Amino acid sequence: MTSAAYTVWLTGLPGAGKTTLAKALAERLLRQGLELEVFSSRRLPPEVSYVPMSWSPEARRDRSQIIAEACRRRMAQGKICLVEGSWPSRADREDARLRIGELVEIHVSTPLEVCQDRASHVYARASTPELKRDWHEVPGMGMTYEAPEFPELSLDLSFLSTDDAVEQVLALLKSLDYPVERQQAMGLSPEEAEAKVRARLEALGYV
Amino acid sequence: MSTQRVSRGSSPPFLILGLDCAPPALVFDRWSDRLPTLSRLMREGVYGPLRSCHPPVTVPAWMCMMTGQDAGMLGVYGFRNRRSYDYDALTVCNGADIHEPTVWDILGEQGLSSVLVGVPMTYPPRPVRGALVSCFLTPDENSQYTFPRALKGELDRVVGGYQLDVRDFRQVSLESLLAQIHSMTRKRMHAFRHLLTTRPWDFAMVVEMGVDRIHHGFWQFLDPKHKGFEPDHPLQHAIRDYYEALDAELAQVLATVPPETVVLVVSDHGARAMEGAVCVNEVLMRAGLLTLKERPAKVRRLTSDQIDWSRTKAWAEGGYFSRVFLNVAGREPQGIVPPSEVEALRSQLITLFESLPDDQGQPLGSRAYKPESLYREINRIPPDLLVYFGDLRWRSVGSVGYDGIYTFENDTGPDGANHDWEGIFILHDPANPGDGQRVEGRSLFQVAPTILRHFGLAPSPRMRPEGLRQP
Numbered sequence: 138m139t140s141a142a143y144t145v146w147l148t149g150l151p152g153a154g155k156t157t158l159a160k161a162l163a164e165r166l167l168r169q170g171l172e173l174e175v176f177s178s179r180r181l182p183p184e185v186s187y188v189p190m191s192w193s194p195e196a197r198r199d200r201s202q203i204i205a206e207a208c209r210r211r212m213a214q215g216k217i218c219l220v221e222g223s224w225p226s227r228a229d230r231e232d233a234r235l236r237i238g239e240l241v242e243i244h245v246s247t248p249l250e251v252c253q254d255r256a257s258h259v260y261a262r263a264s265t266p267e268l269k270r271d272w273h274e275v276p277g278m279g280m281t282y283e284a285p286e287f288p289e290l291s292l293d294l295s296f297l298s299t300d301d302a303v304e305q306v307l308a309l310l311k312s313l314d315y316p317v318e319r320q321q322a323m324g325l326s327p328e329e330a331e332a333k334v335r336a337r338l339e340a341l342g343y344v
Numbered sequence: 345m346s347t348q349r350v351s352r353g354s355s356p357p358f359l360i361l362g363l364d365c366a367p368p369a370l371v372f373d374r375w376s377d378r379l380p381t382l383s384r385l386m387r388e389g390v391y392g393p394l395r396s397c398h399p400p401v402t403v404p405a406w407m408c409m410m411t412g413q414d415a416g417m418l419g420v421y422g423f424r425n426r427r428s429y430d431y432d433a434l435t436v437c438n439g440a441d442i443h444e445p446t447v448w449d450i451l452g453e454q455g456l457s458s459v460l461v462g463v464p465m466t467y468p469p470r471p472v473r474g475a476l477v478s479c480f481l482t483p484d485e486n487s488q489y490t491f492p493r494a495l496k497g498e499l500d501r502v503v504g505g506y507q508l509d510v511r512d513f514r515q516v517s518l519e520s521l522l523a524q525i526h527s528m529t530r531k532r533m534h535a536f537r538h539l540l541t542t543r544p545w546d547f548a549m550v551v552e553m554g555v556d557r558i559h560h561g562f563w564q565f566l567d568p569k570h571k572g573f574e575p576d577h578p579l580q581h582a583i584r585d586y587y588e589a590l591d592a593e594l595a596q597v598l599a600t601v602p603p604e605t606v607v608l609v610v611s612d613h614g615a616r617a618m619e620g621a622v623c624v625n626e627v628l629m630r631a632g633l634l635t636l637k638e639r640p641a642k643v644r645r646l647t648s649d650q651i652d653w654s655r656t657k658a659w660a661e662g663g664y665f666s667r668v669f670l671n672v673a674g675r676e677p678q679g680i681v682p683p684s685e686v687e688a689l690r691s692q693l694i695t696l697f698e699s700l701p702d703d704q705g706q707p708l709g710s711r712a713y714k715p716e717s718l719y720r721e722i723n724r725i726p727p728d729l730l731v732y733f734g735d736l737r738w739r740s741v742g743s744v745g746y747d748g749i750y751t752f753e754n755d756t757g758p759d760g761a762n763h764d765w766e767g768i769f770i771l772h773d774p775a776n777p778g779d780g781q782r783v784e785g786r787s788l789f790q791v792a793p794t795i796l797r798h799f800g801l802a803p804s805p806r807m808r809p810e811g812l813r814q815p
């Protein structure tokens with residue numbers, strides 16, 4: 138039986154369109170009757186006590202670990218999780234994948250110049266003289282954004298509509314045998330799987 | 345092909361080329377002049393026989409090797425394990441039964457990445473820092489057998505349909521089986537090279553099952569000791585030709601890795617001719633320890649509903665070795681052996697099996713063991729005895745309905761090879777070259793410490809401490 142629970146982890150530059158995509162995707166999956174929770178760097182799991190809202194690499198790492206653990210717990214209950222945020226560190230995202238396992242990484246790869254237009258208030262932090270101290274905390278500017286090397290999907294939302302992007306994500310999830318609607322039949326039952334393996338082992342003379 | 349994905353650690357990369365079932369006699373002696381890649385590694389490194397575990401079978405051997413734990417510690421005693429003391433509670437094991445950390449789990453905790461292809465008992469795939477393609481214990485190619493999941497589609501595109509195992513081992517013609525084995529190996533090595541050249545890795549491992557499959561399918565054309573040996577059979581060179589093709593594939597793999605890579609070629613157990621089979625349940629019946637409700641008119645698998653449990657003290661499962669179970673009062677549902685008599689009965693059975701002659705009345709040299717004499721720890725439900733007929737020269741047949749206690753065919757069809765205690769290792773370390781010396785006395789439990797020490801990590805206290813460089 139394939140896993141019914143999974144996490145979709147959206148990453149990209151500030152202003153890339155992650156929040157918009159996450160909202161549309163969540164609406165779509167909820168409408169299909171799936172149980173789902175959304176987390177972001179600002180929307181931490183409710184069971185977590187106060188976490189300082191800093192944007193240093195260490196604070197970002199702490200938050201990604203907190204969210205990854207929360208996803209793991211939700212998935213054990215059969216829920217789907219949606220995580221969005223910049224998450225600029227590749228190592229942090231790899232750690233999250235290791236903790237979560239059934240994780241689908243989607244790189245929202247909208248180009249920097251488009252992101253700067255869309256989220257000028259964020260990028261202003263990195264260019265306004267009096268806010269210059271924040272320069273190092275803005276991914277794509279003072280803070281390196283490490284794009285995923287092997288994302289399951291890359292979506293450039295400078296030319297792709299949100300609806301089309303949602304369709305692409307759903308198609309990807311289906312192709313990976315993840316449920317995108319309630320009570321979707323998936324894979325073999327444990328008994329069917331064991332019977333197949335056992336028949337092969339018998340033929341091979343192992344049992 | 346160019347290489348050279350950058351590894352993340354400060355140590356040179358470590359590569360394992362696993363050849364399931366490869367025996368010293370073929371690799372080191374008989375065909376070394378035909379295997380230039382393996383011979384070079386031997387010449388420039390150290391090599392020798394590698395003692396397998398109890399039982400010397402793919403499951404649990406590869407996981408014993410990669411965790412440094414014996415089968416008792418893992419609680420995995422073969423391809424099938426007893427889940428409870430019910431009579432029908434034998435189920436097929438897979439990676440979900442492994443709770444001890446593997447080498448790649450330990451390396452991953454240190455931030456080191458791994459590429460793993462075909463390592464037995466990695467299905468269902470668990471998260472790994474890196475990429476994993478699981479093994480032949482996957483139900484079929486429609487299952488999710490990679491981590492991450494999306495890797496499956498990528499490999500299918502790259503190699504033209506990944507192949508987990510040969511299909512219909514006993515139903516297809518030998519020519520078709522041979523073609524399947526070659527195709528499977530080419531695809532697996534292609535997939536491995538693809539991952540080696542596209543993913544960052546510090547540790548990489550592939551296990552090729554084609555070696556095992558070709559032994560079981562074709563050994564009878566190679567070895568005069570086999571009862572079914574036919575001199576000058578058209579397929580007499582099938583195994584040799586496969587080894588040559590495999591050697592060429594390994595050369596291509598080595599061409600993709602950085603020159604400083606440490607390479608370990610290793611097998612989990614060896615192979616030898618199957619000289620015959622002992623019908624273990626027929627032996628138990630003749631000893632008055634197993635009673636059937638009705639004797640079957642023809643050979644058939646033994647199932648619990650055939651057994652008169654009120655008059656049965658022991659029954660057994662067949663395979664390359666035999667697992668014997670006692671029907672203990674208060675433990676099994678209809679147990680009749682008082683717990684106080686279990687030890688005496690086990691000793692009686694050891695004597696029975698070890699004194700059994702072969703079909704010519706000559707000593708068979710069988711060995712029978714209590715699990716607690718083999719393992720440092722016992723987890724889950726072990727068999728009450730493990731029996732190696734002819735010390736692995738003969739297999740164990742669990743079916744009933746035979747006229748005697750010997751047969752010369754596996755109960756699931758003809759089989760060319762049985763397993764053997766000695767597999768192989770070849771360790772090639774460019775920074776620490778060997779002189780082609782053959783060393784003796786190494787075991788597969790020394791592999792995990794070797795890898796961990798290479799990366800500057802101490803073996804866990806549950807592992808045996810010595811690596812392959814130490815006797």
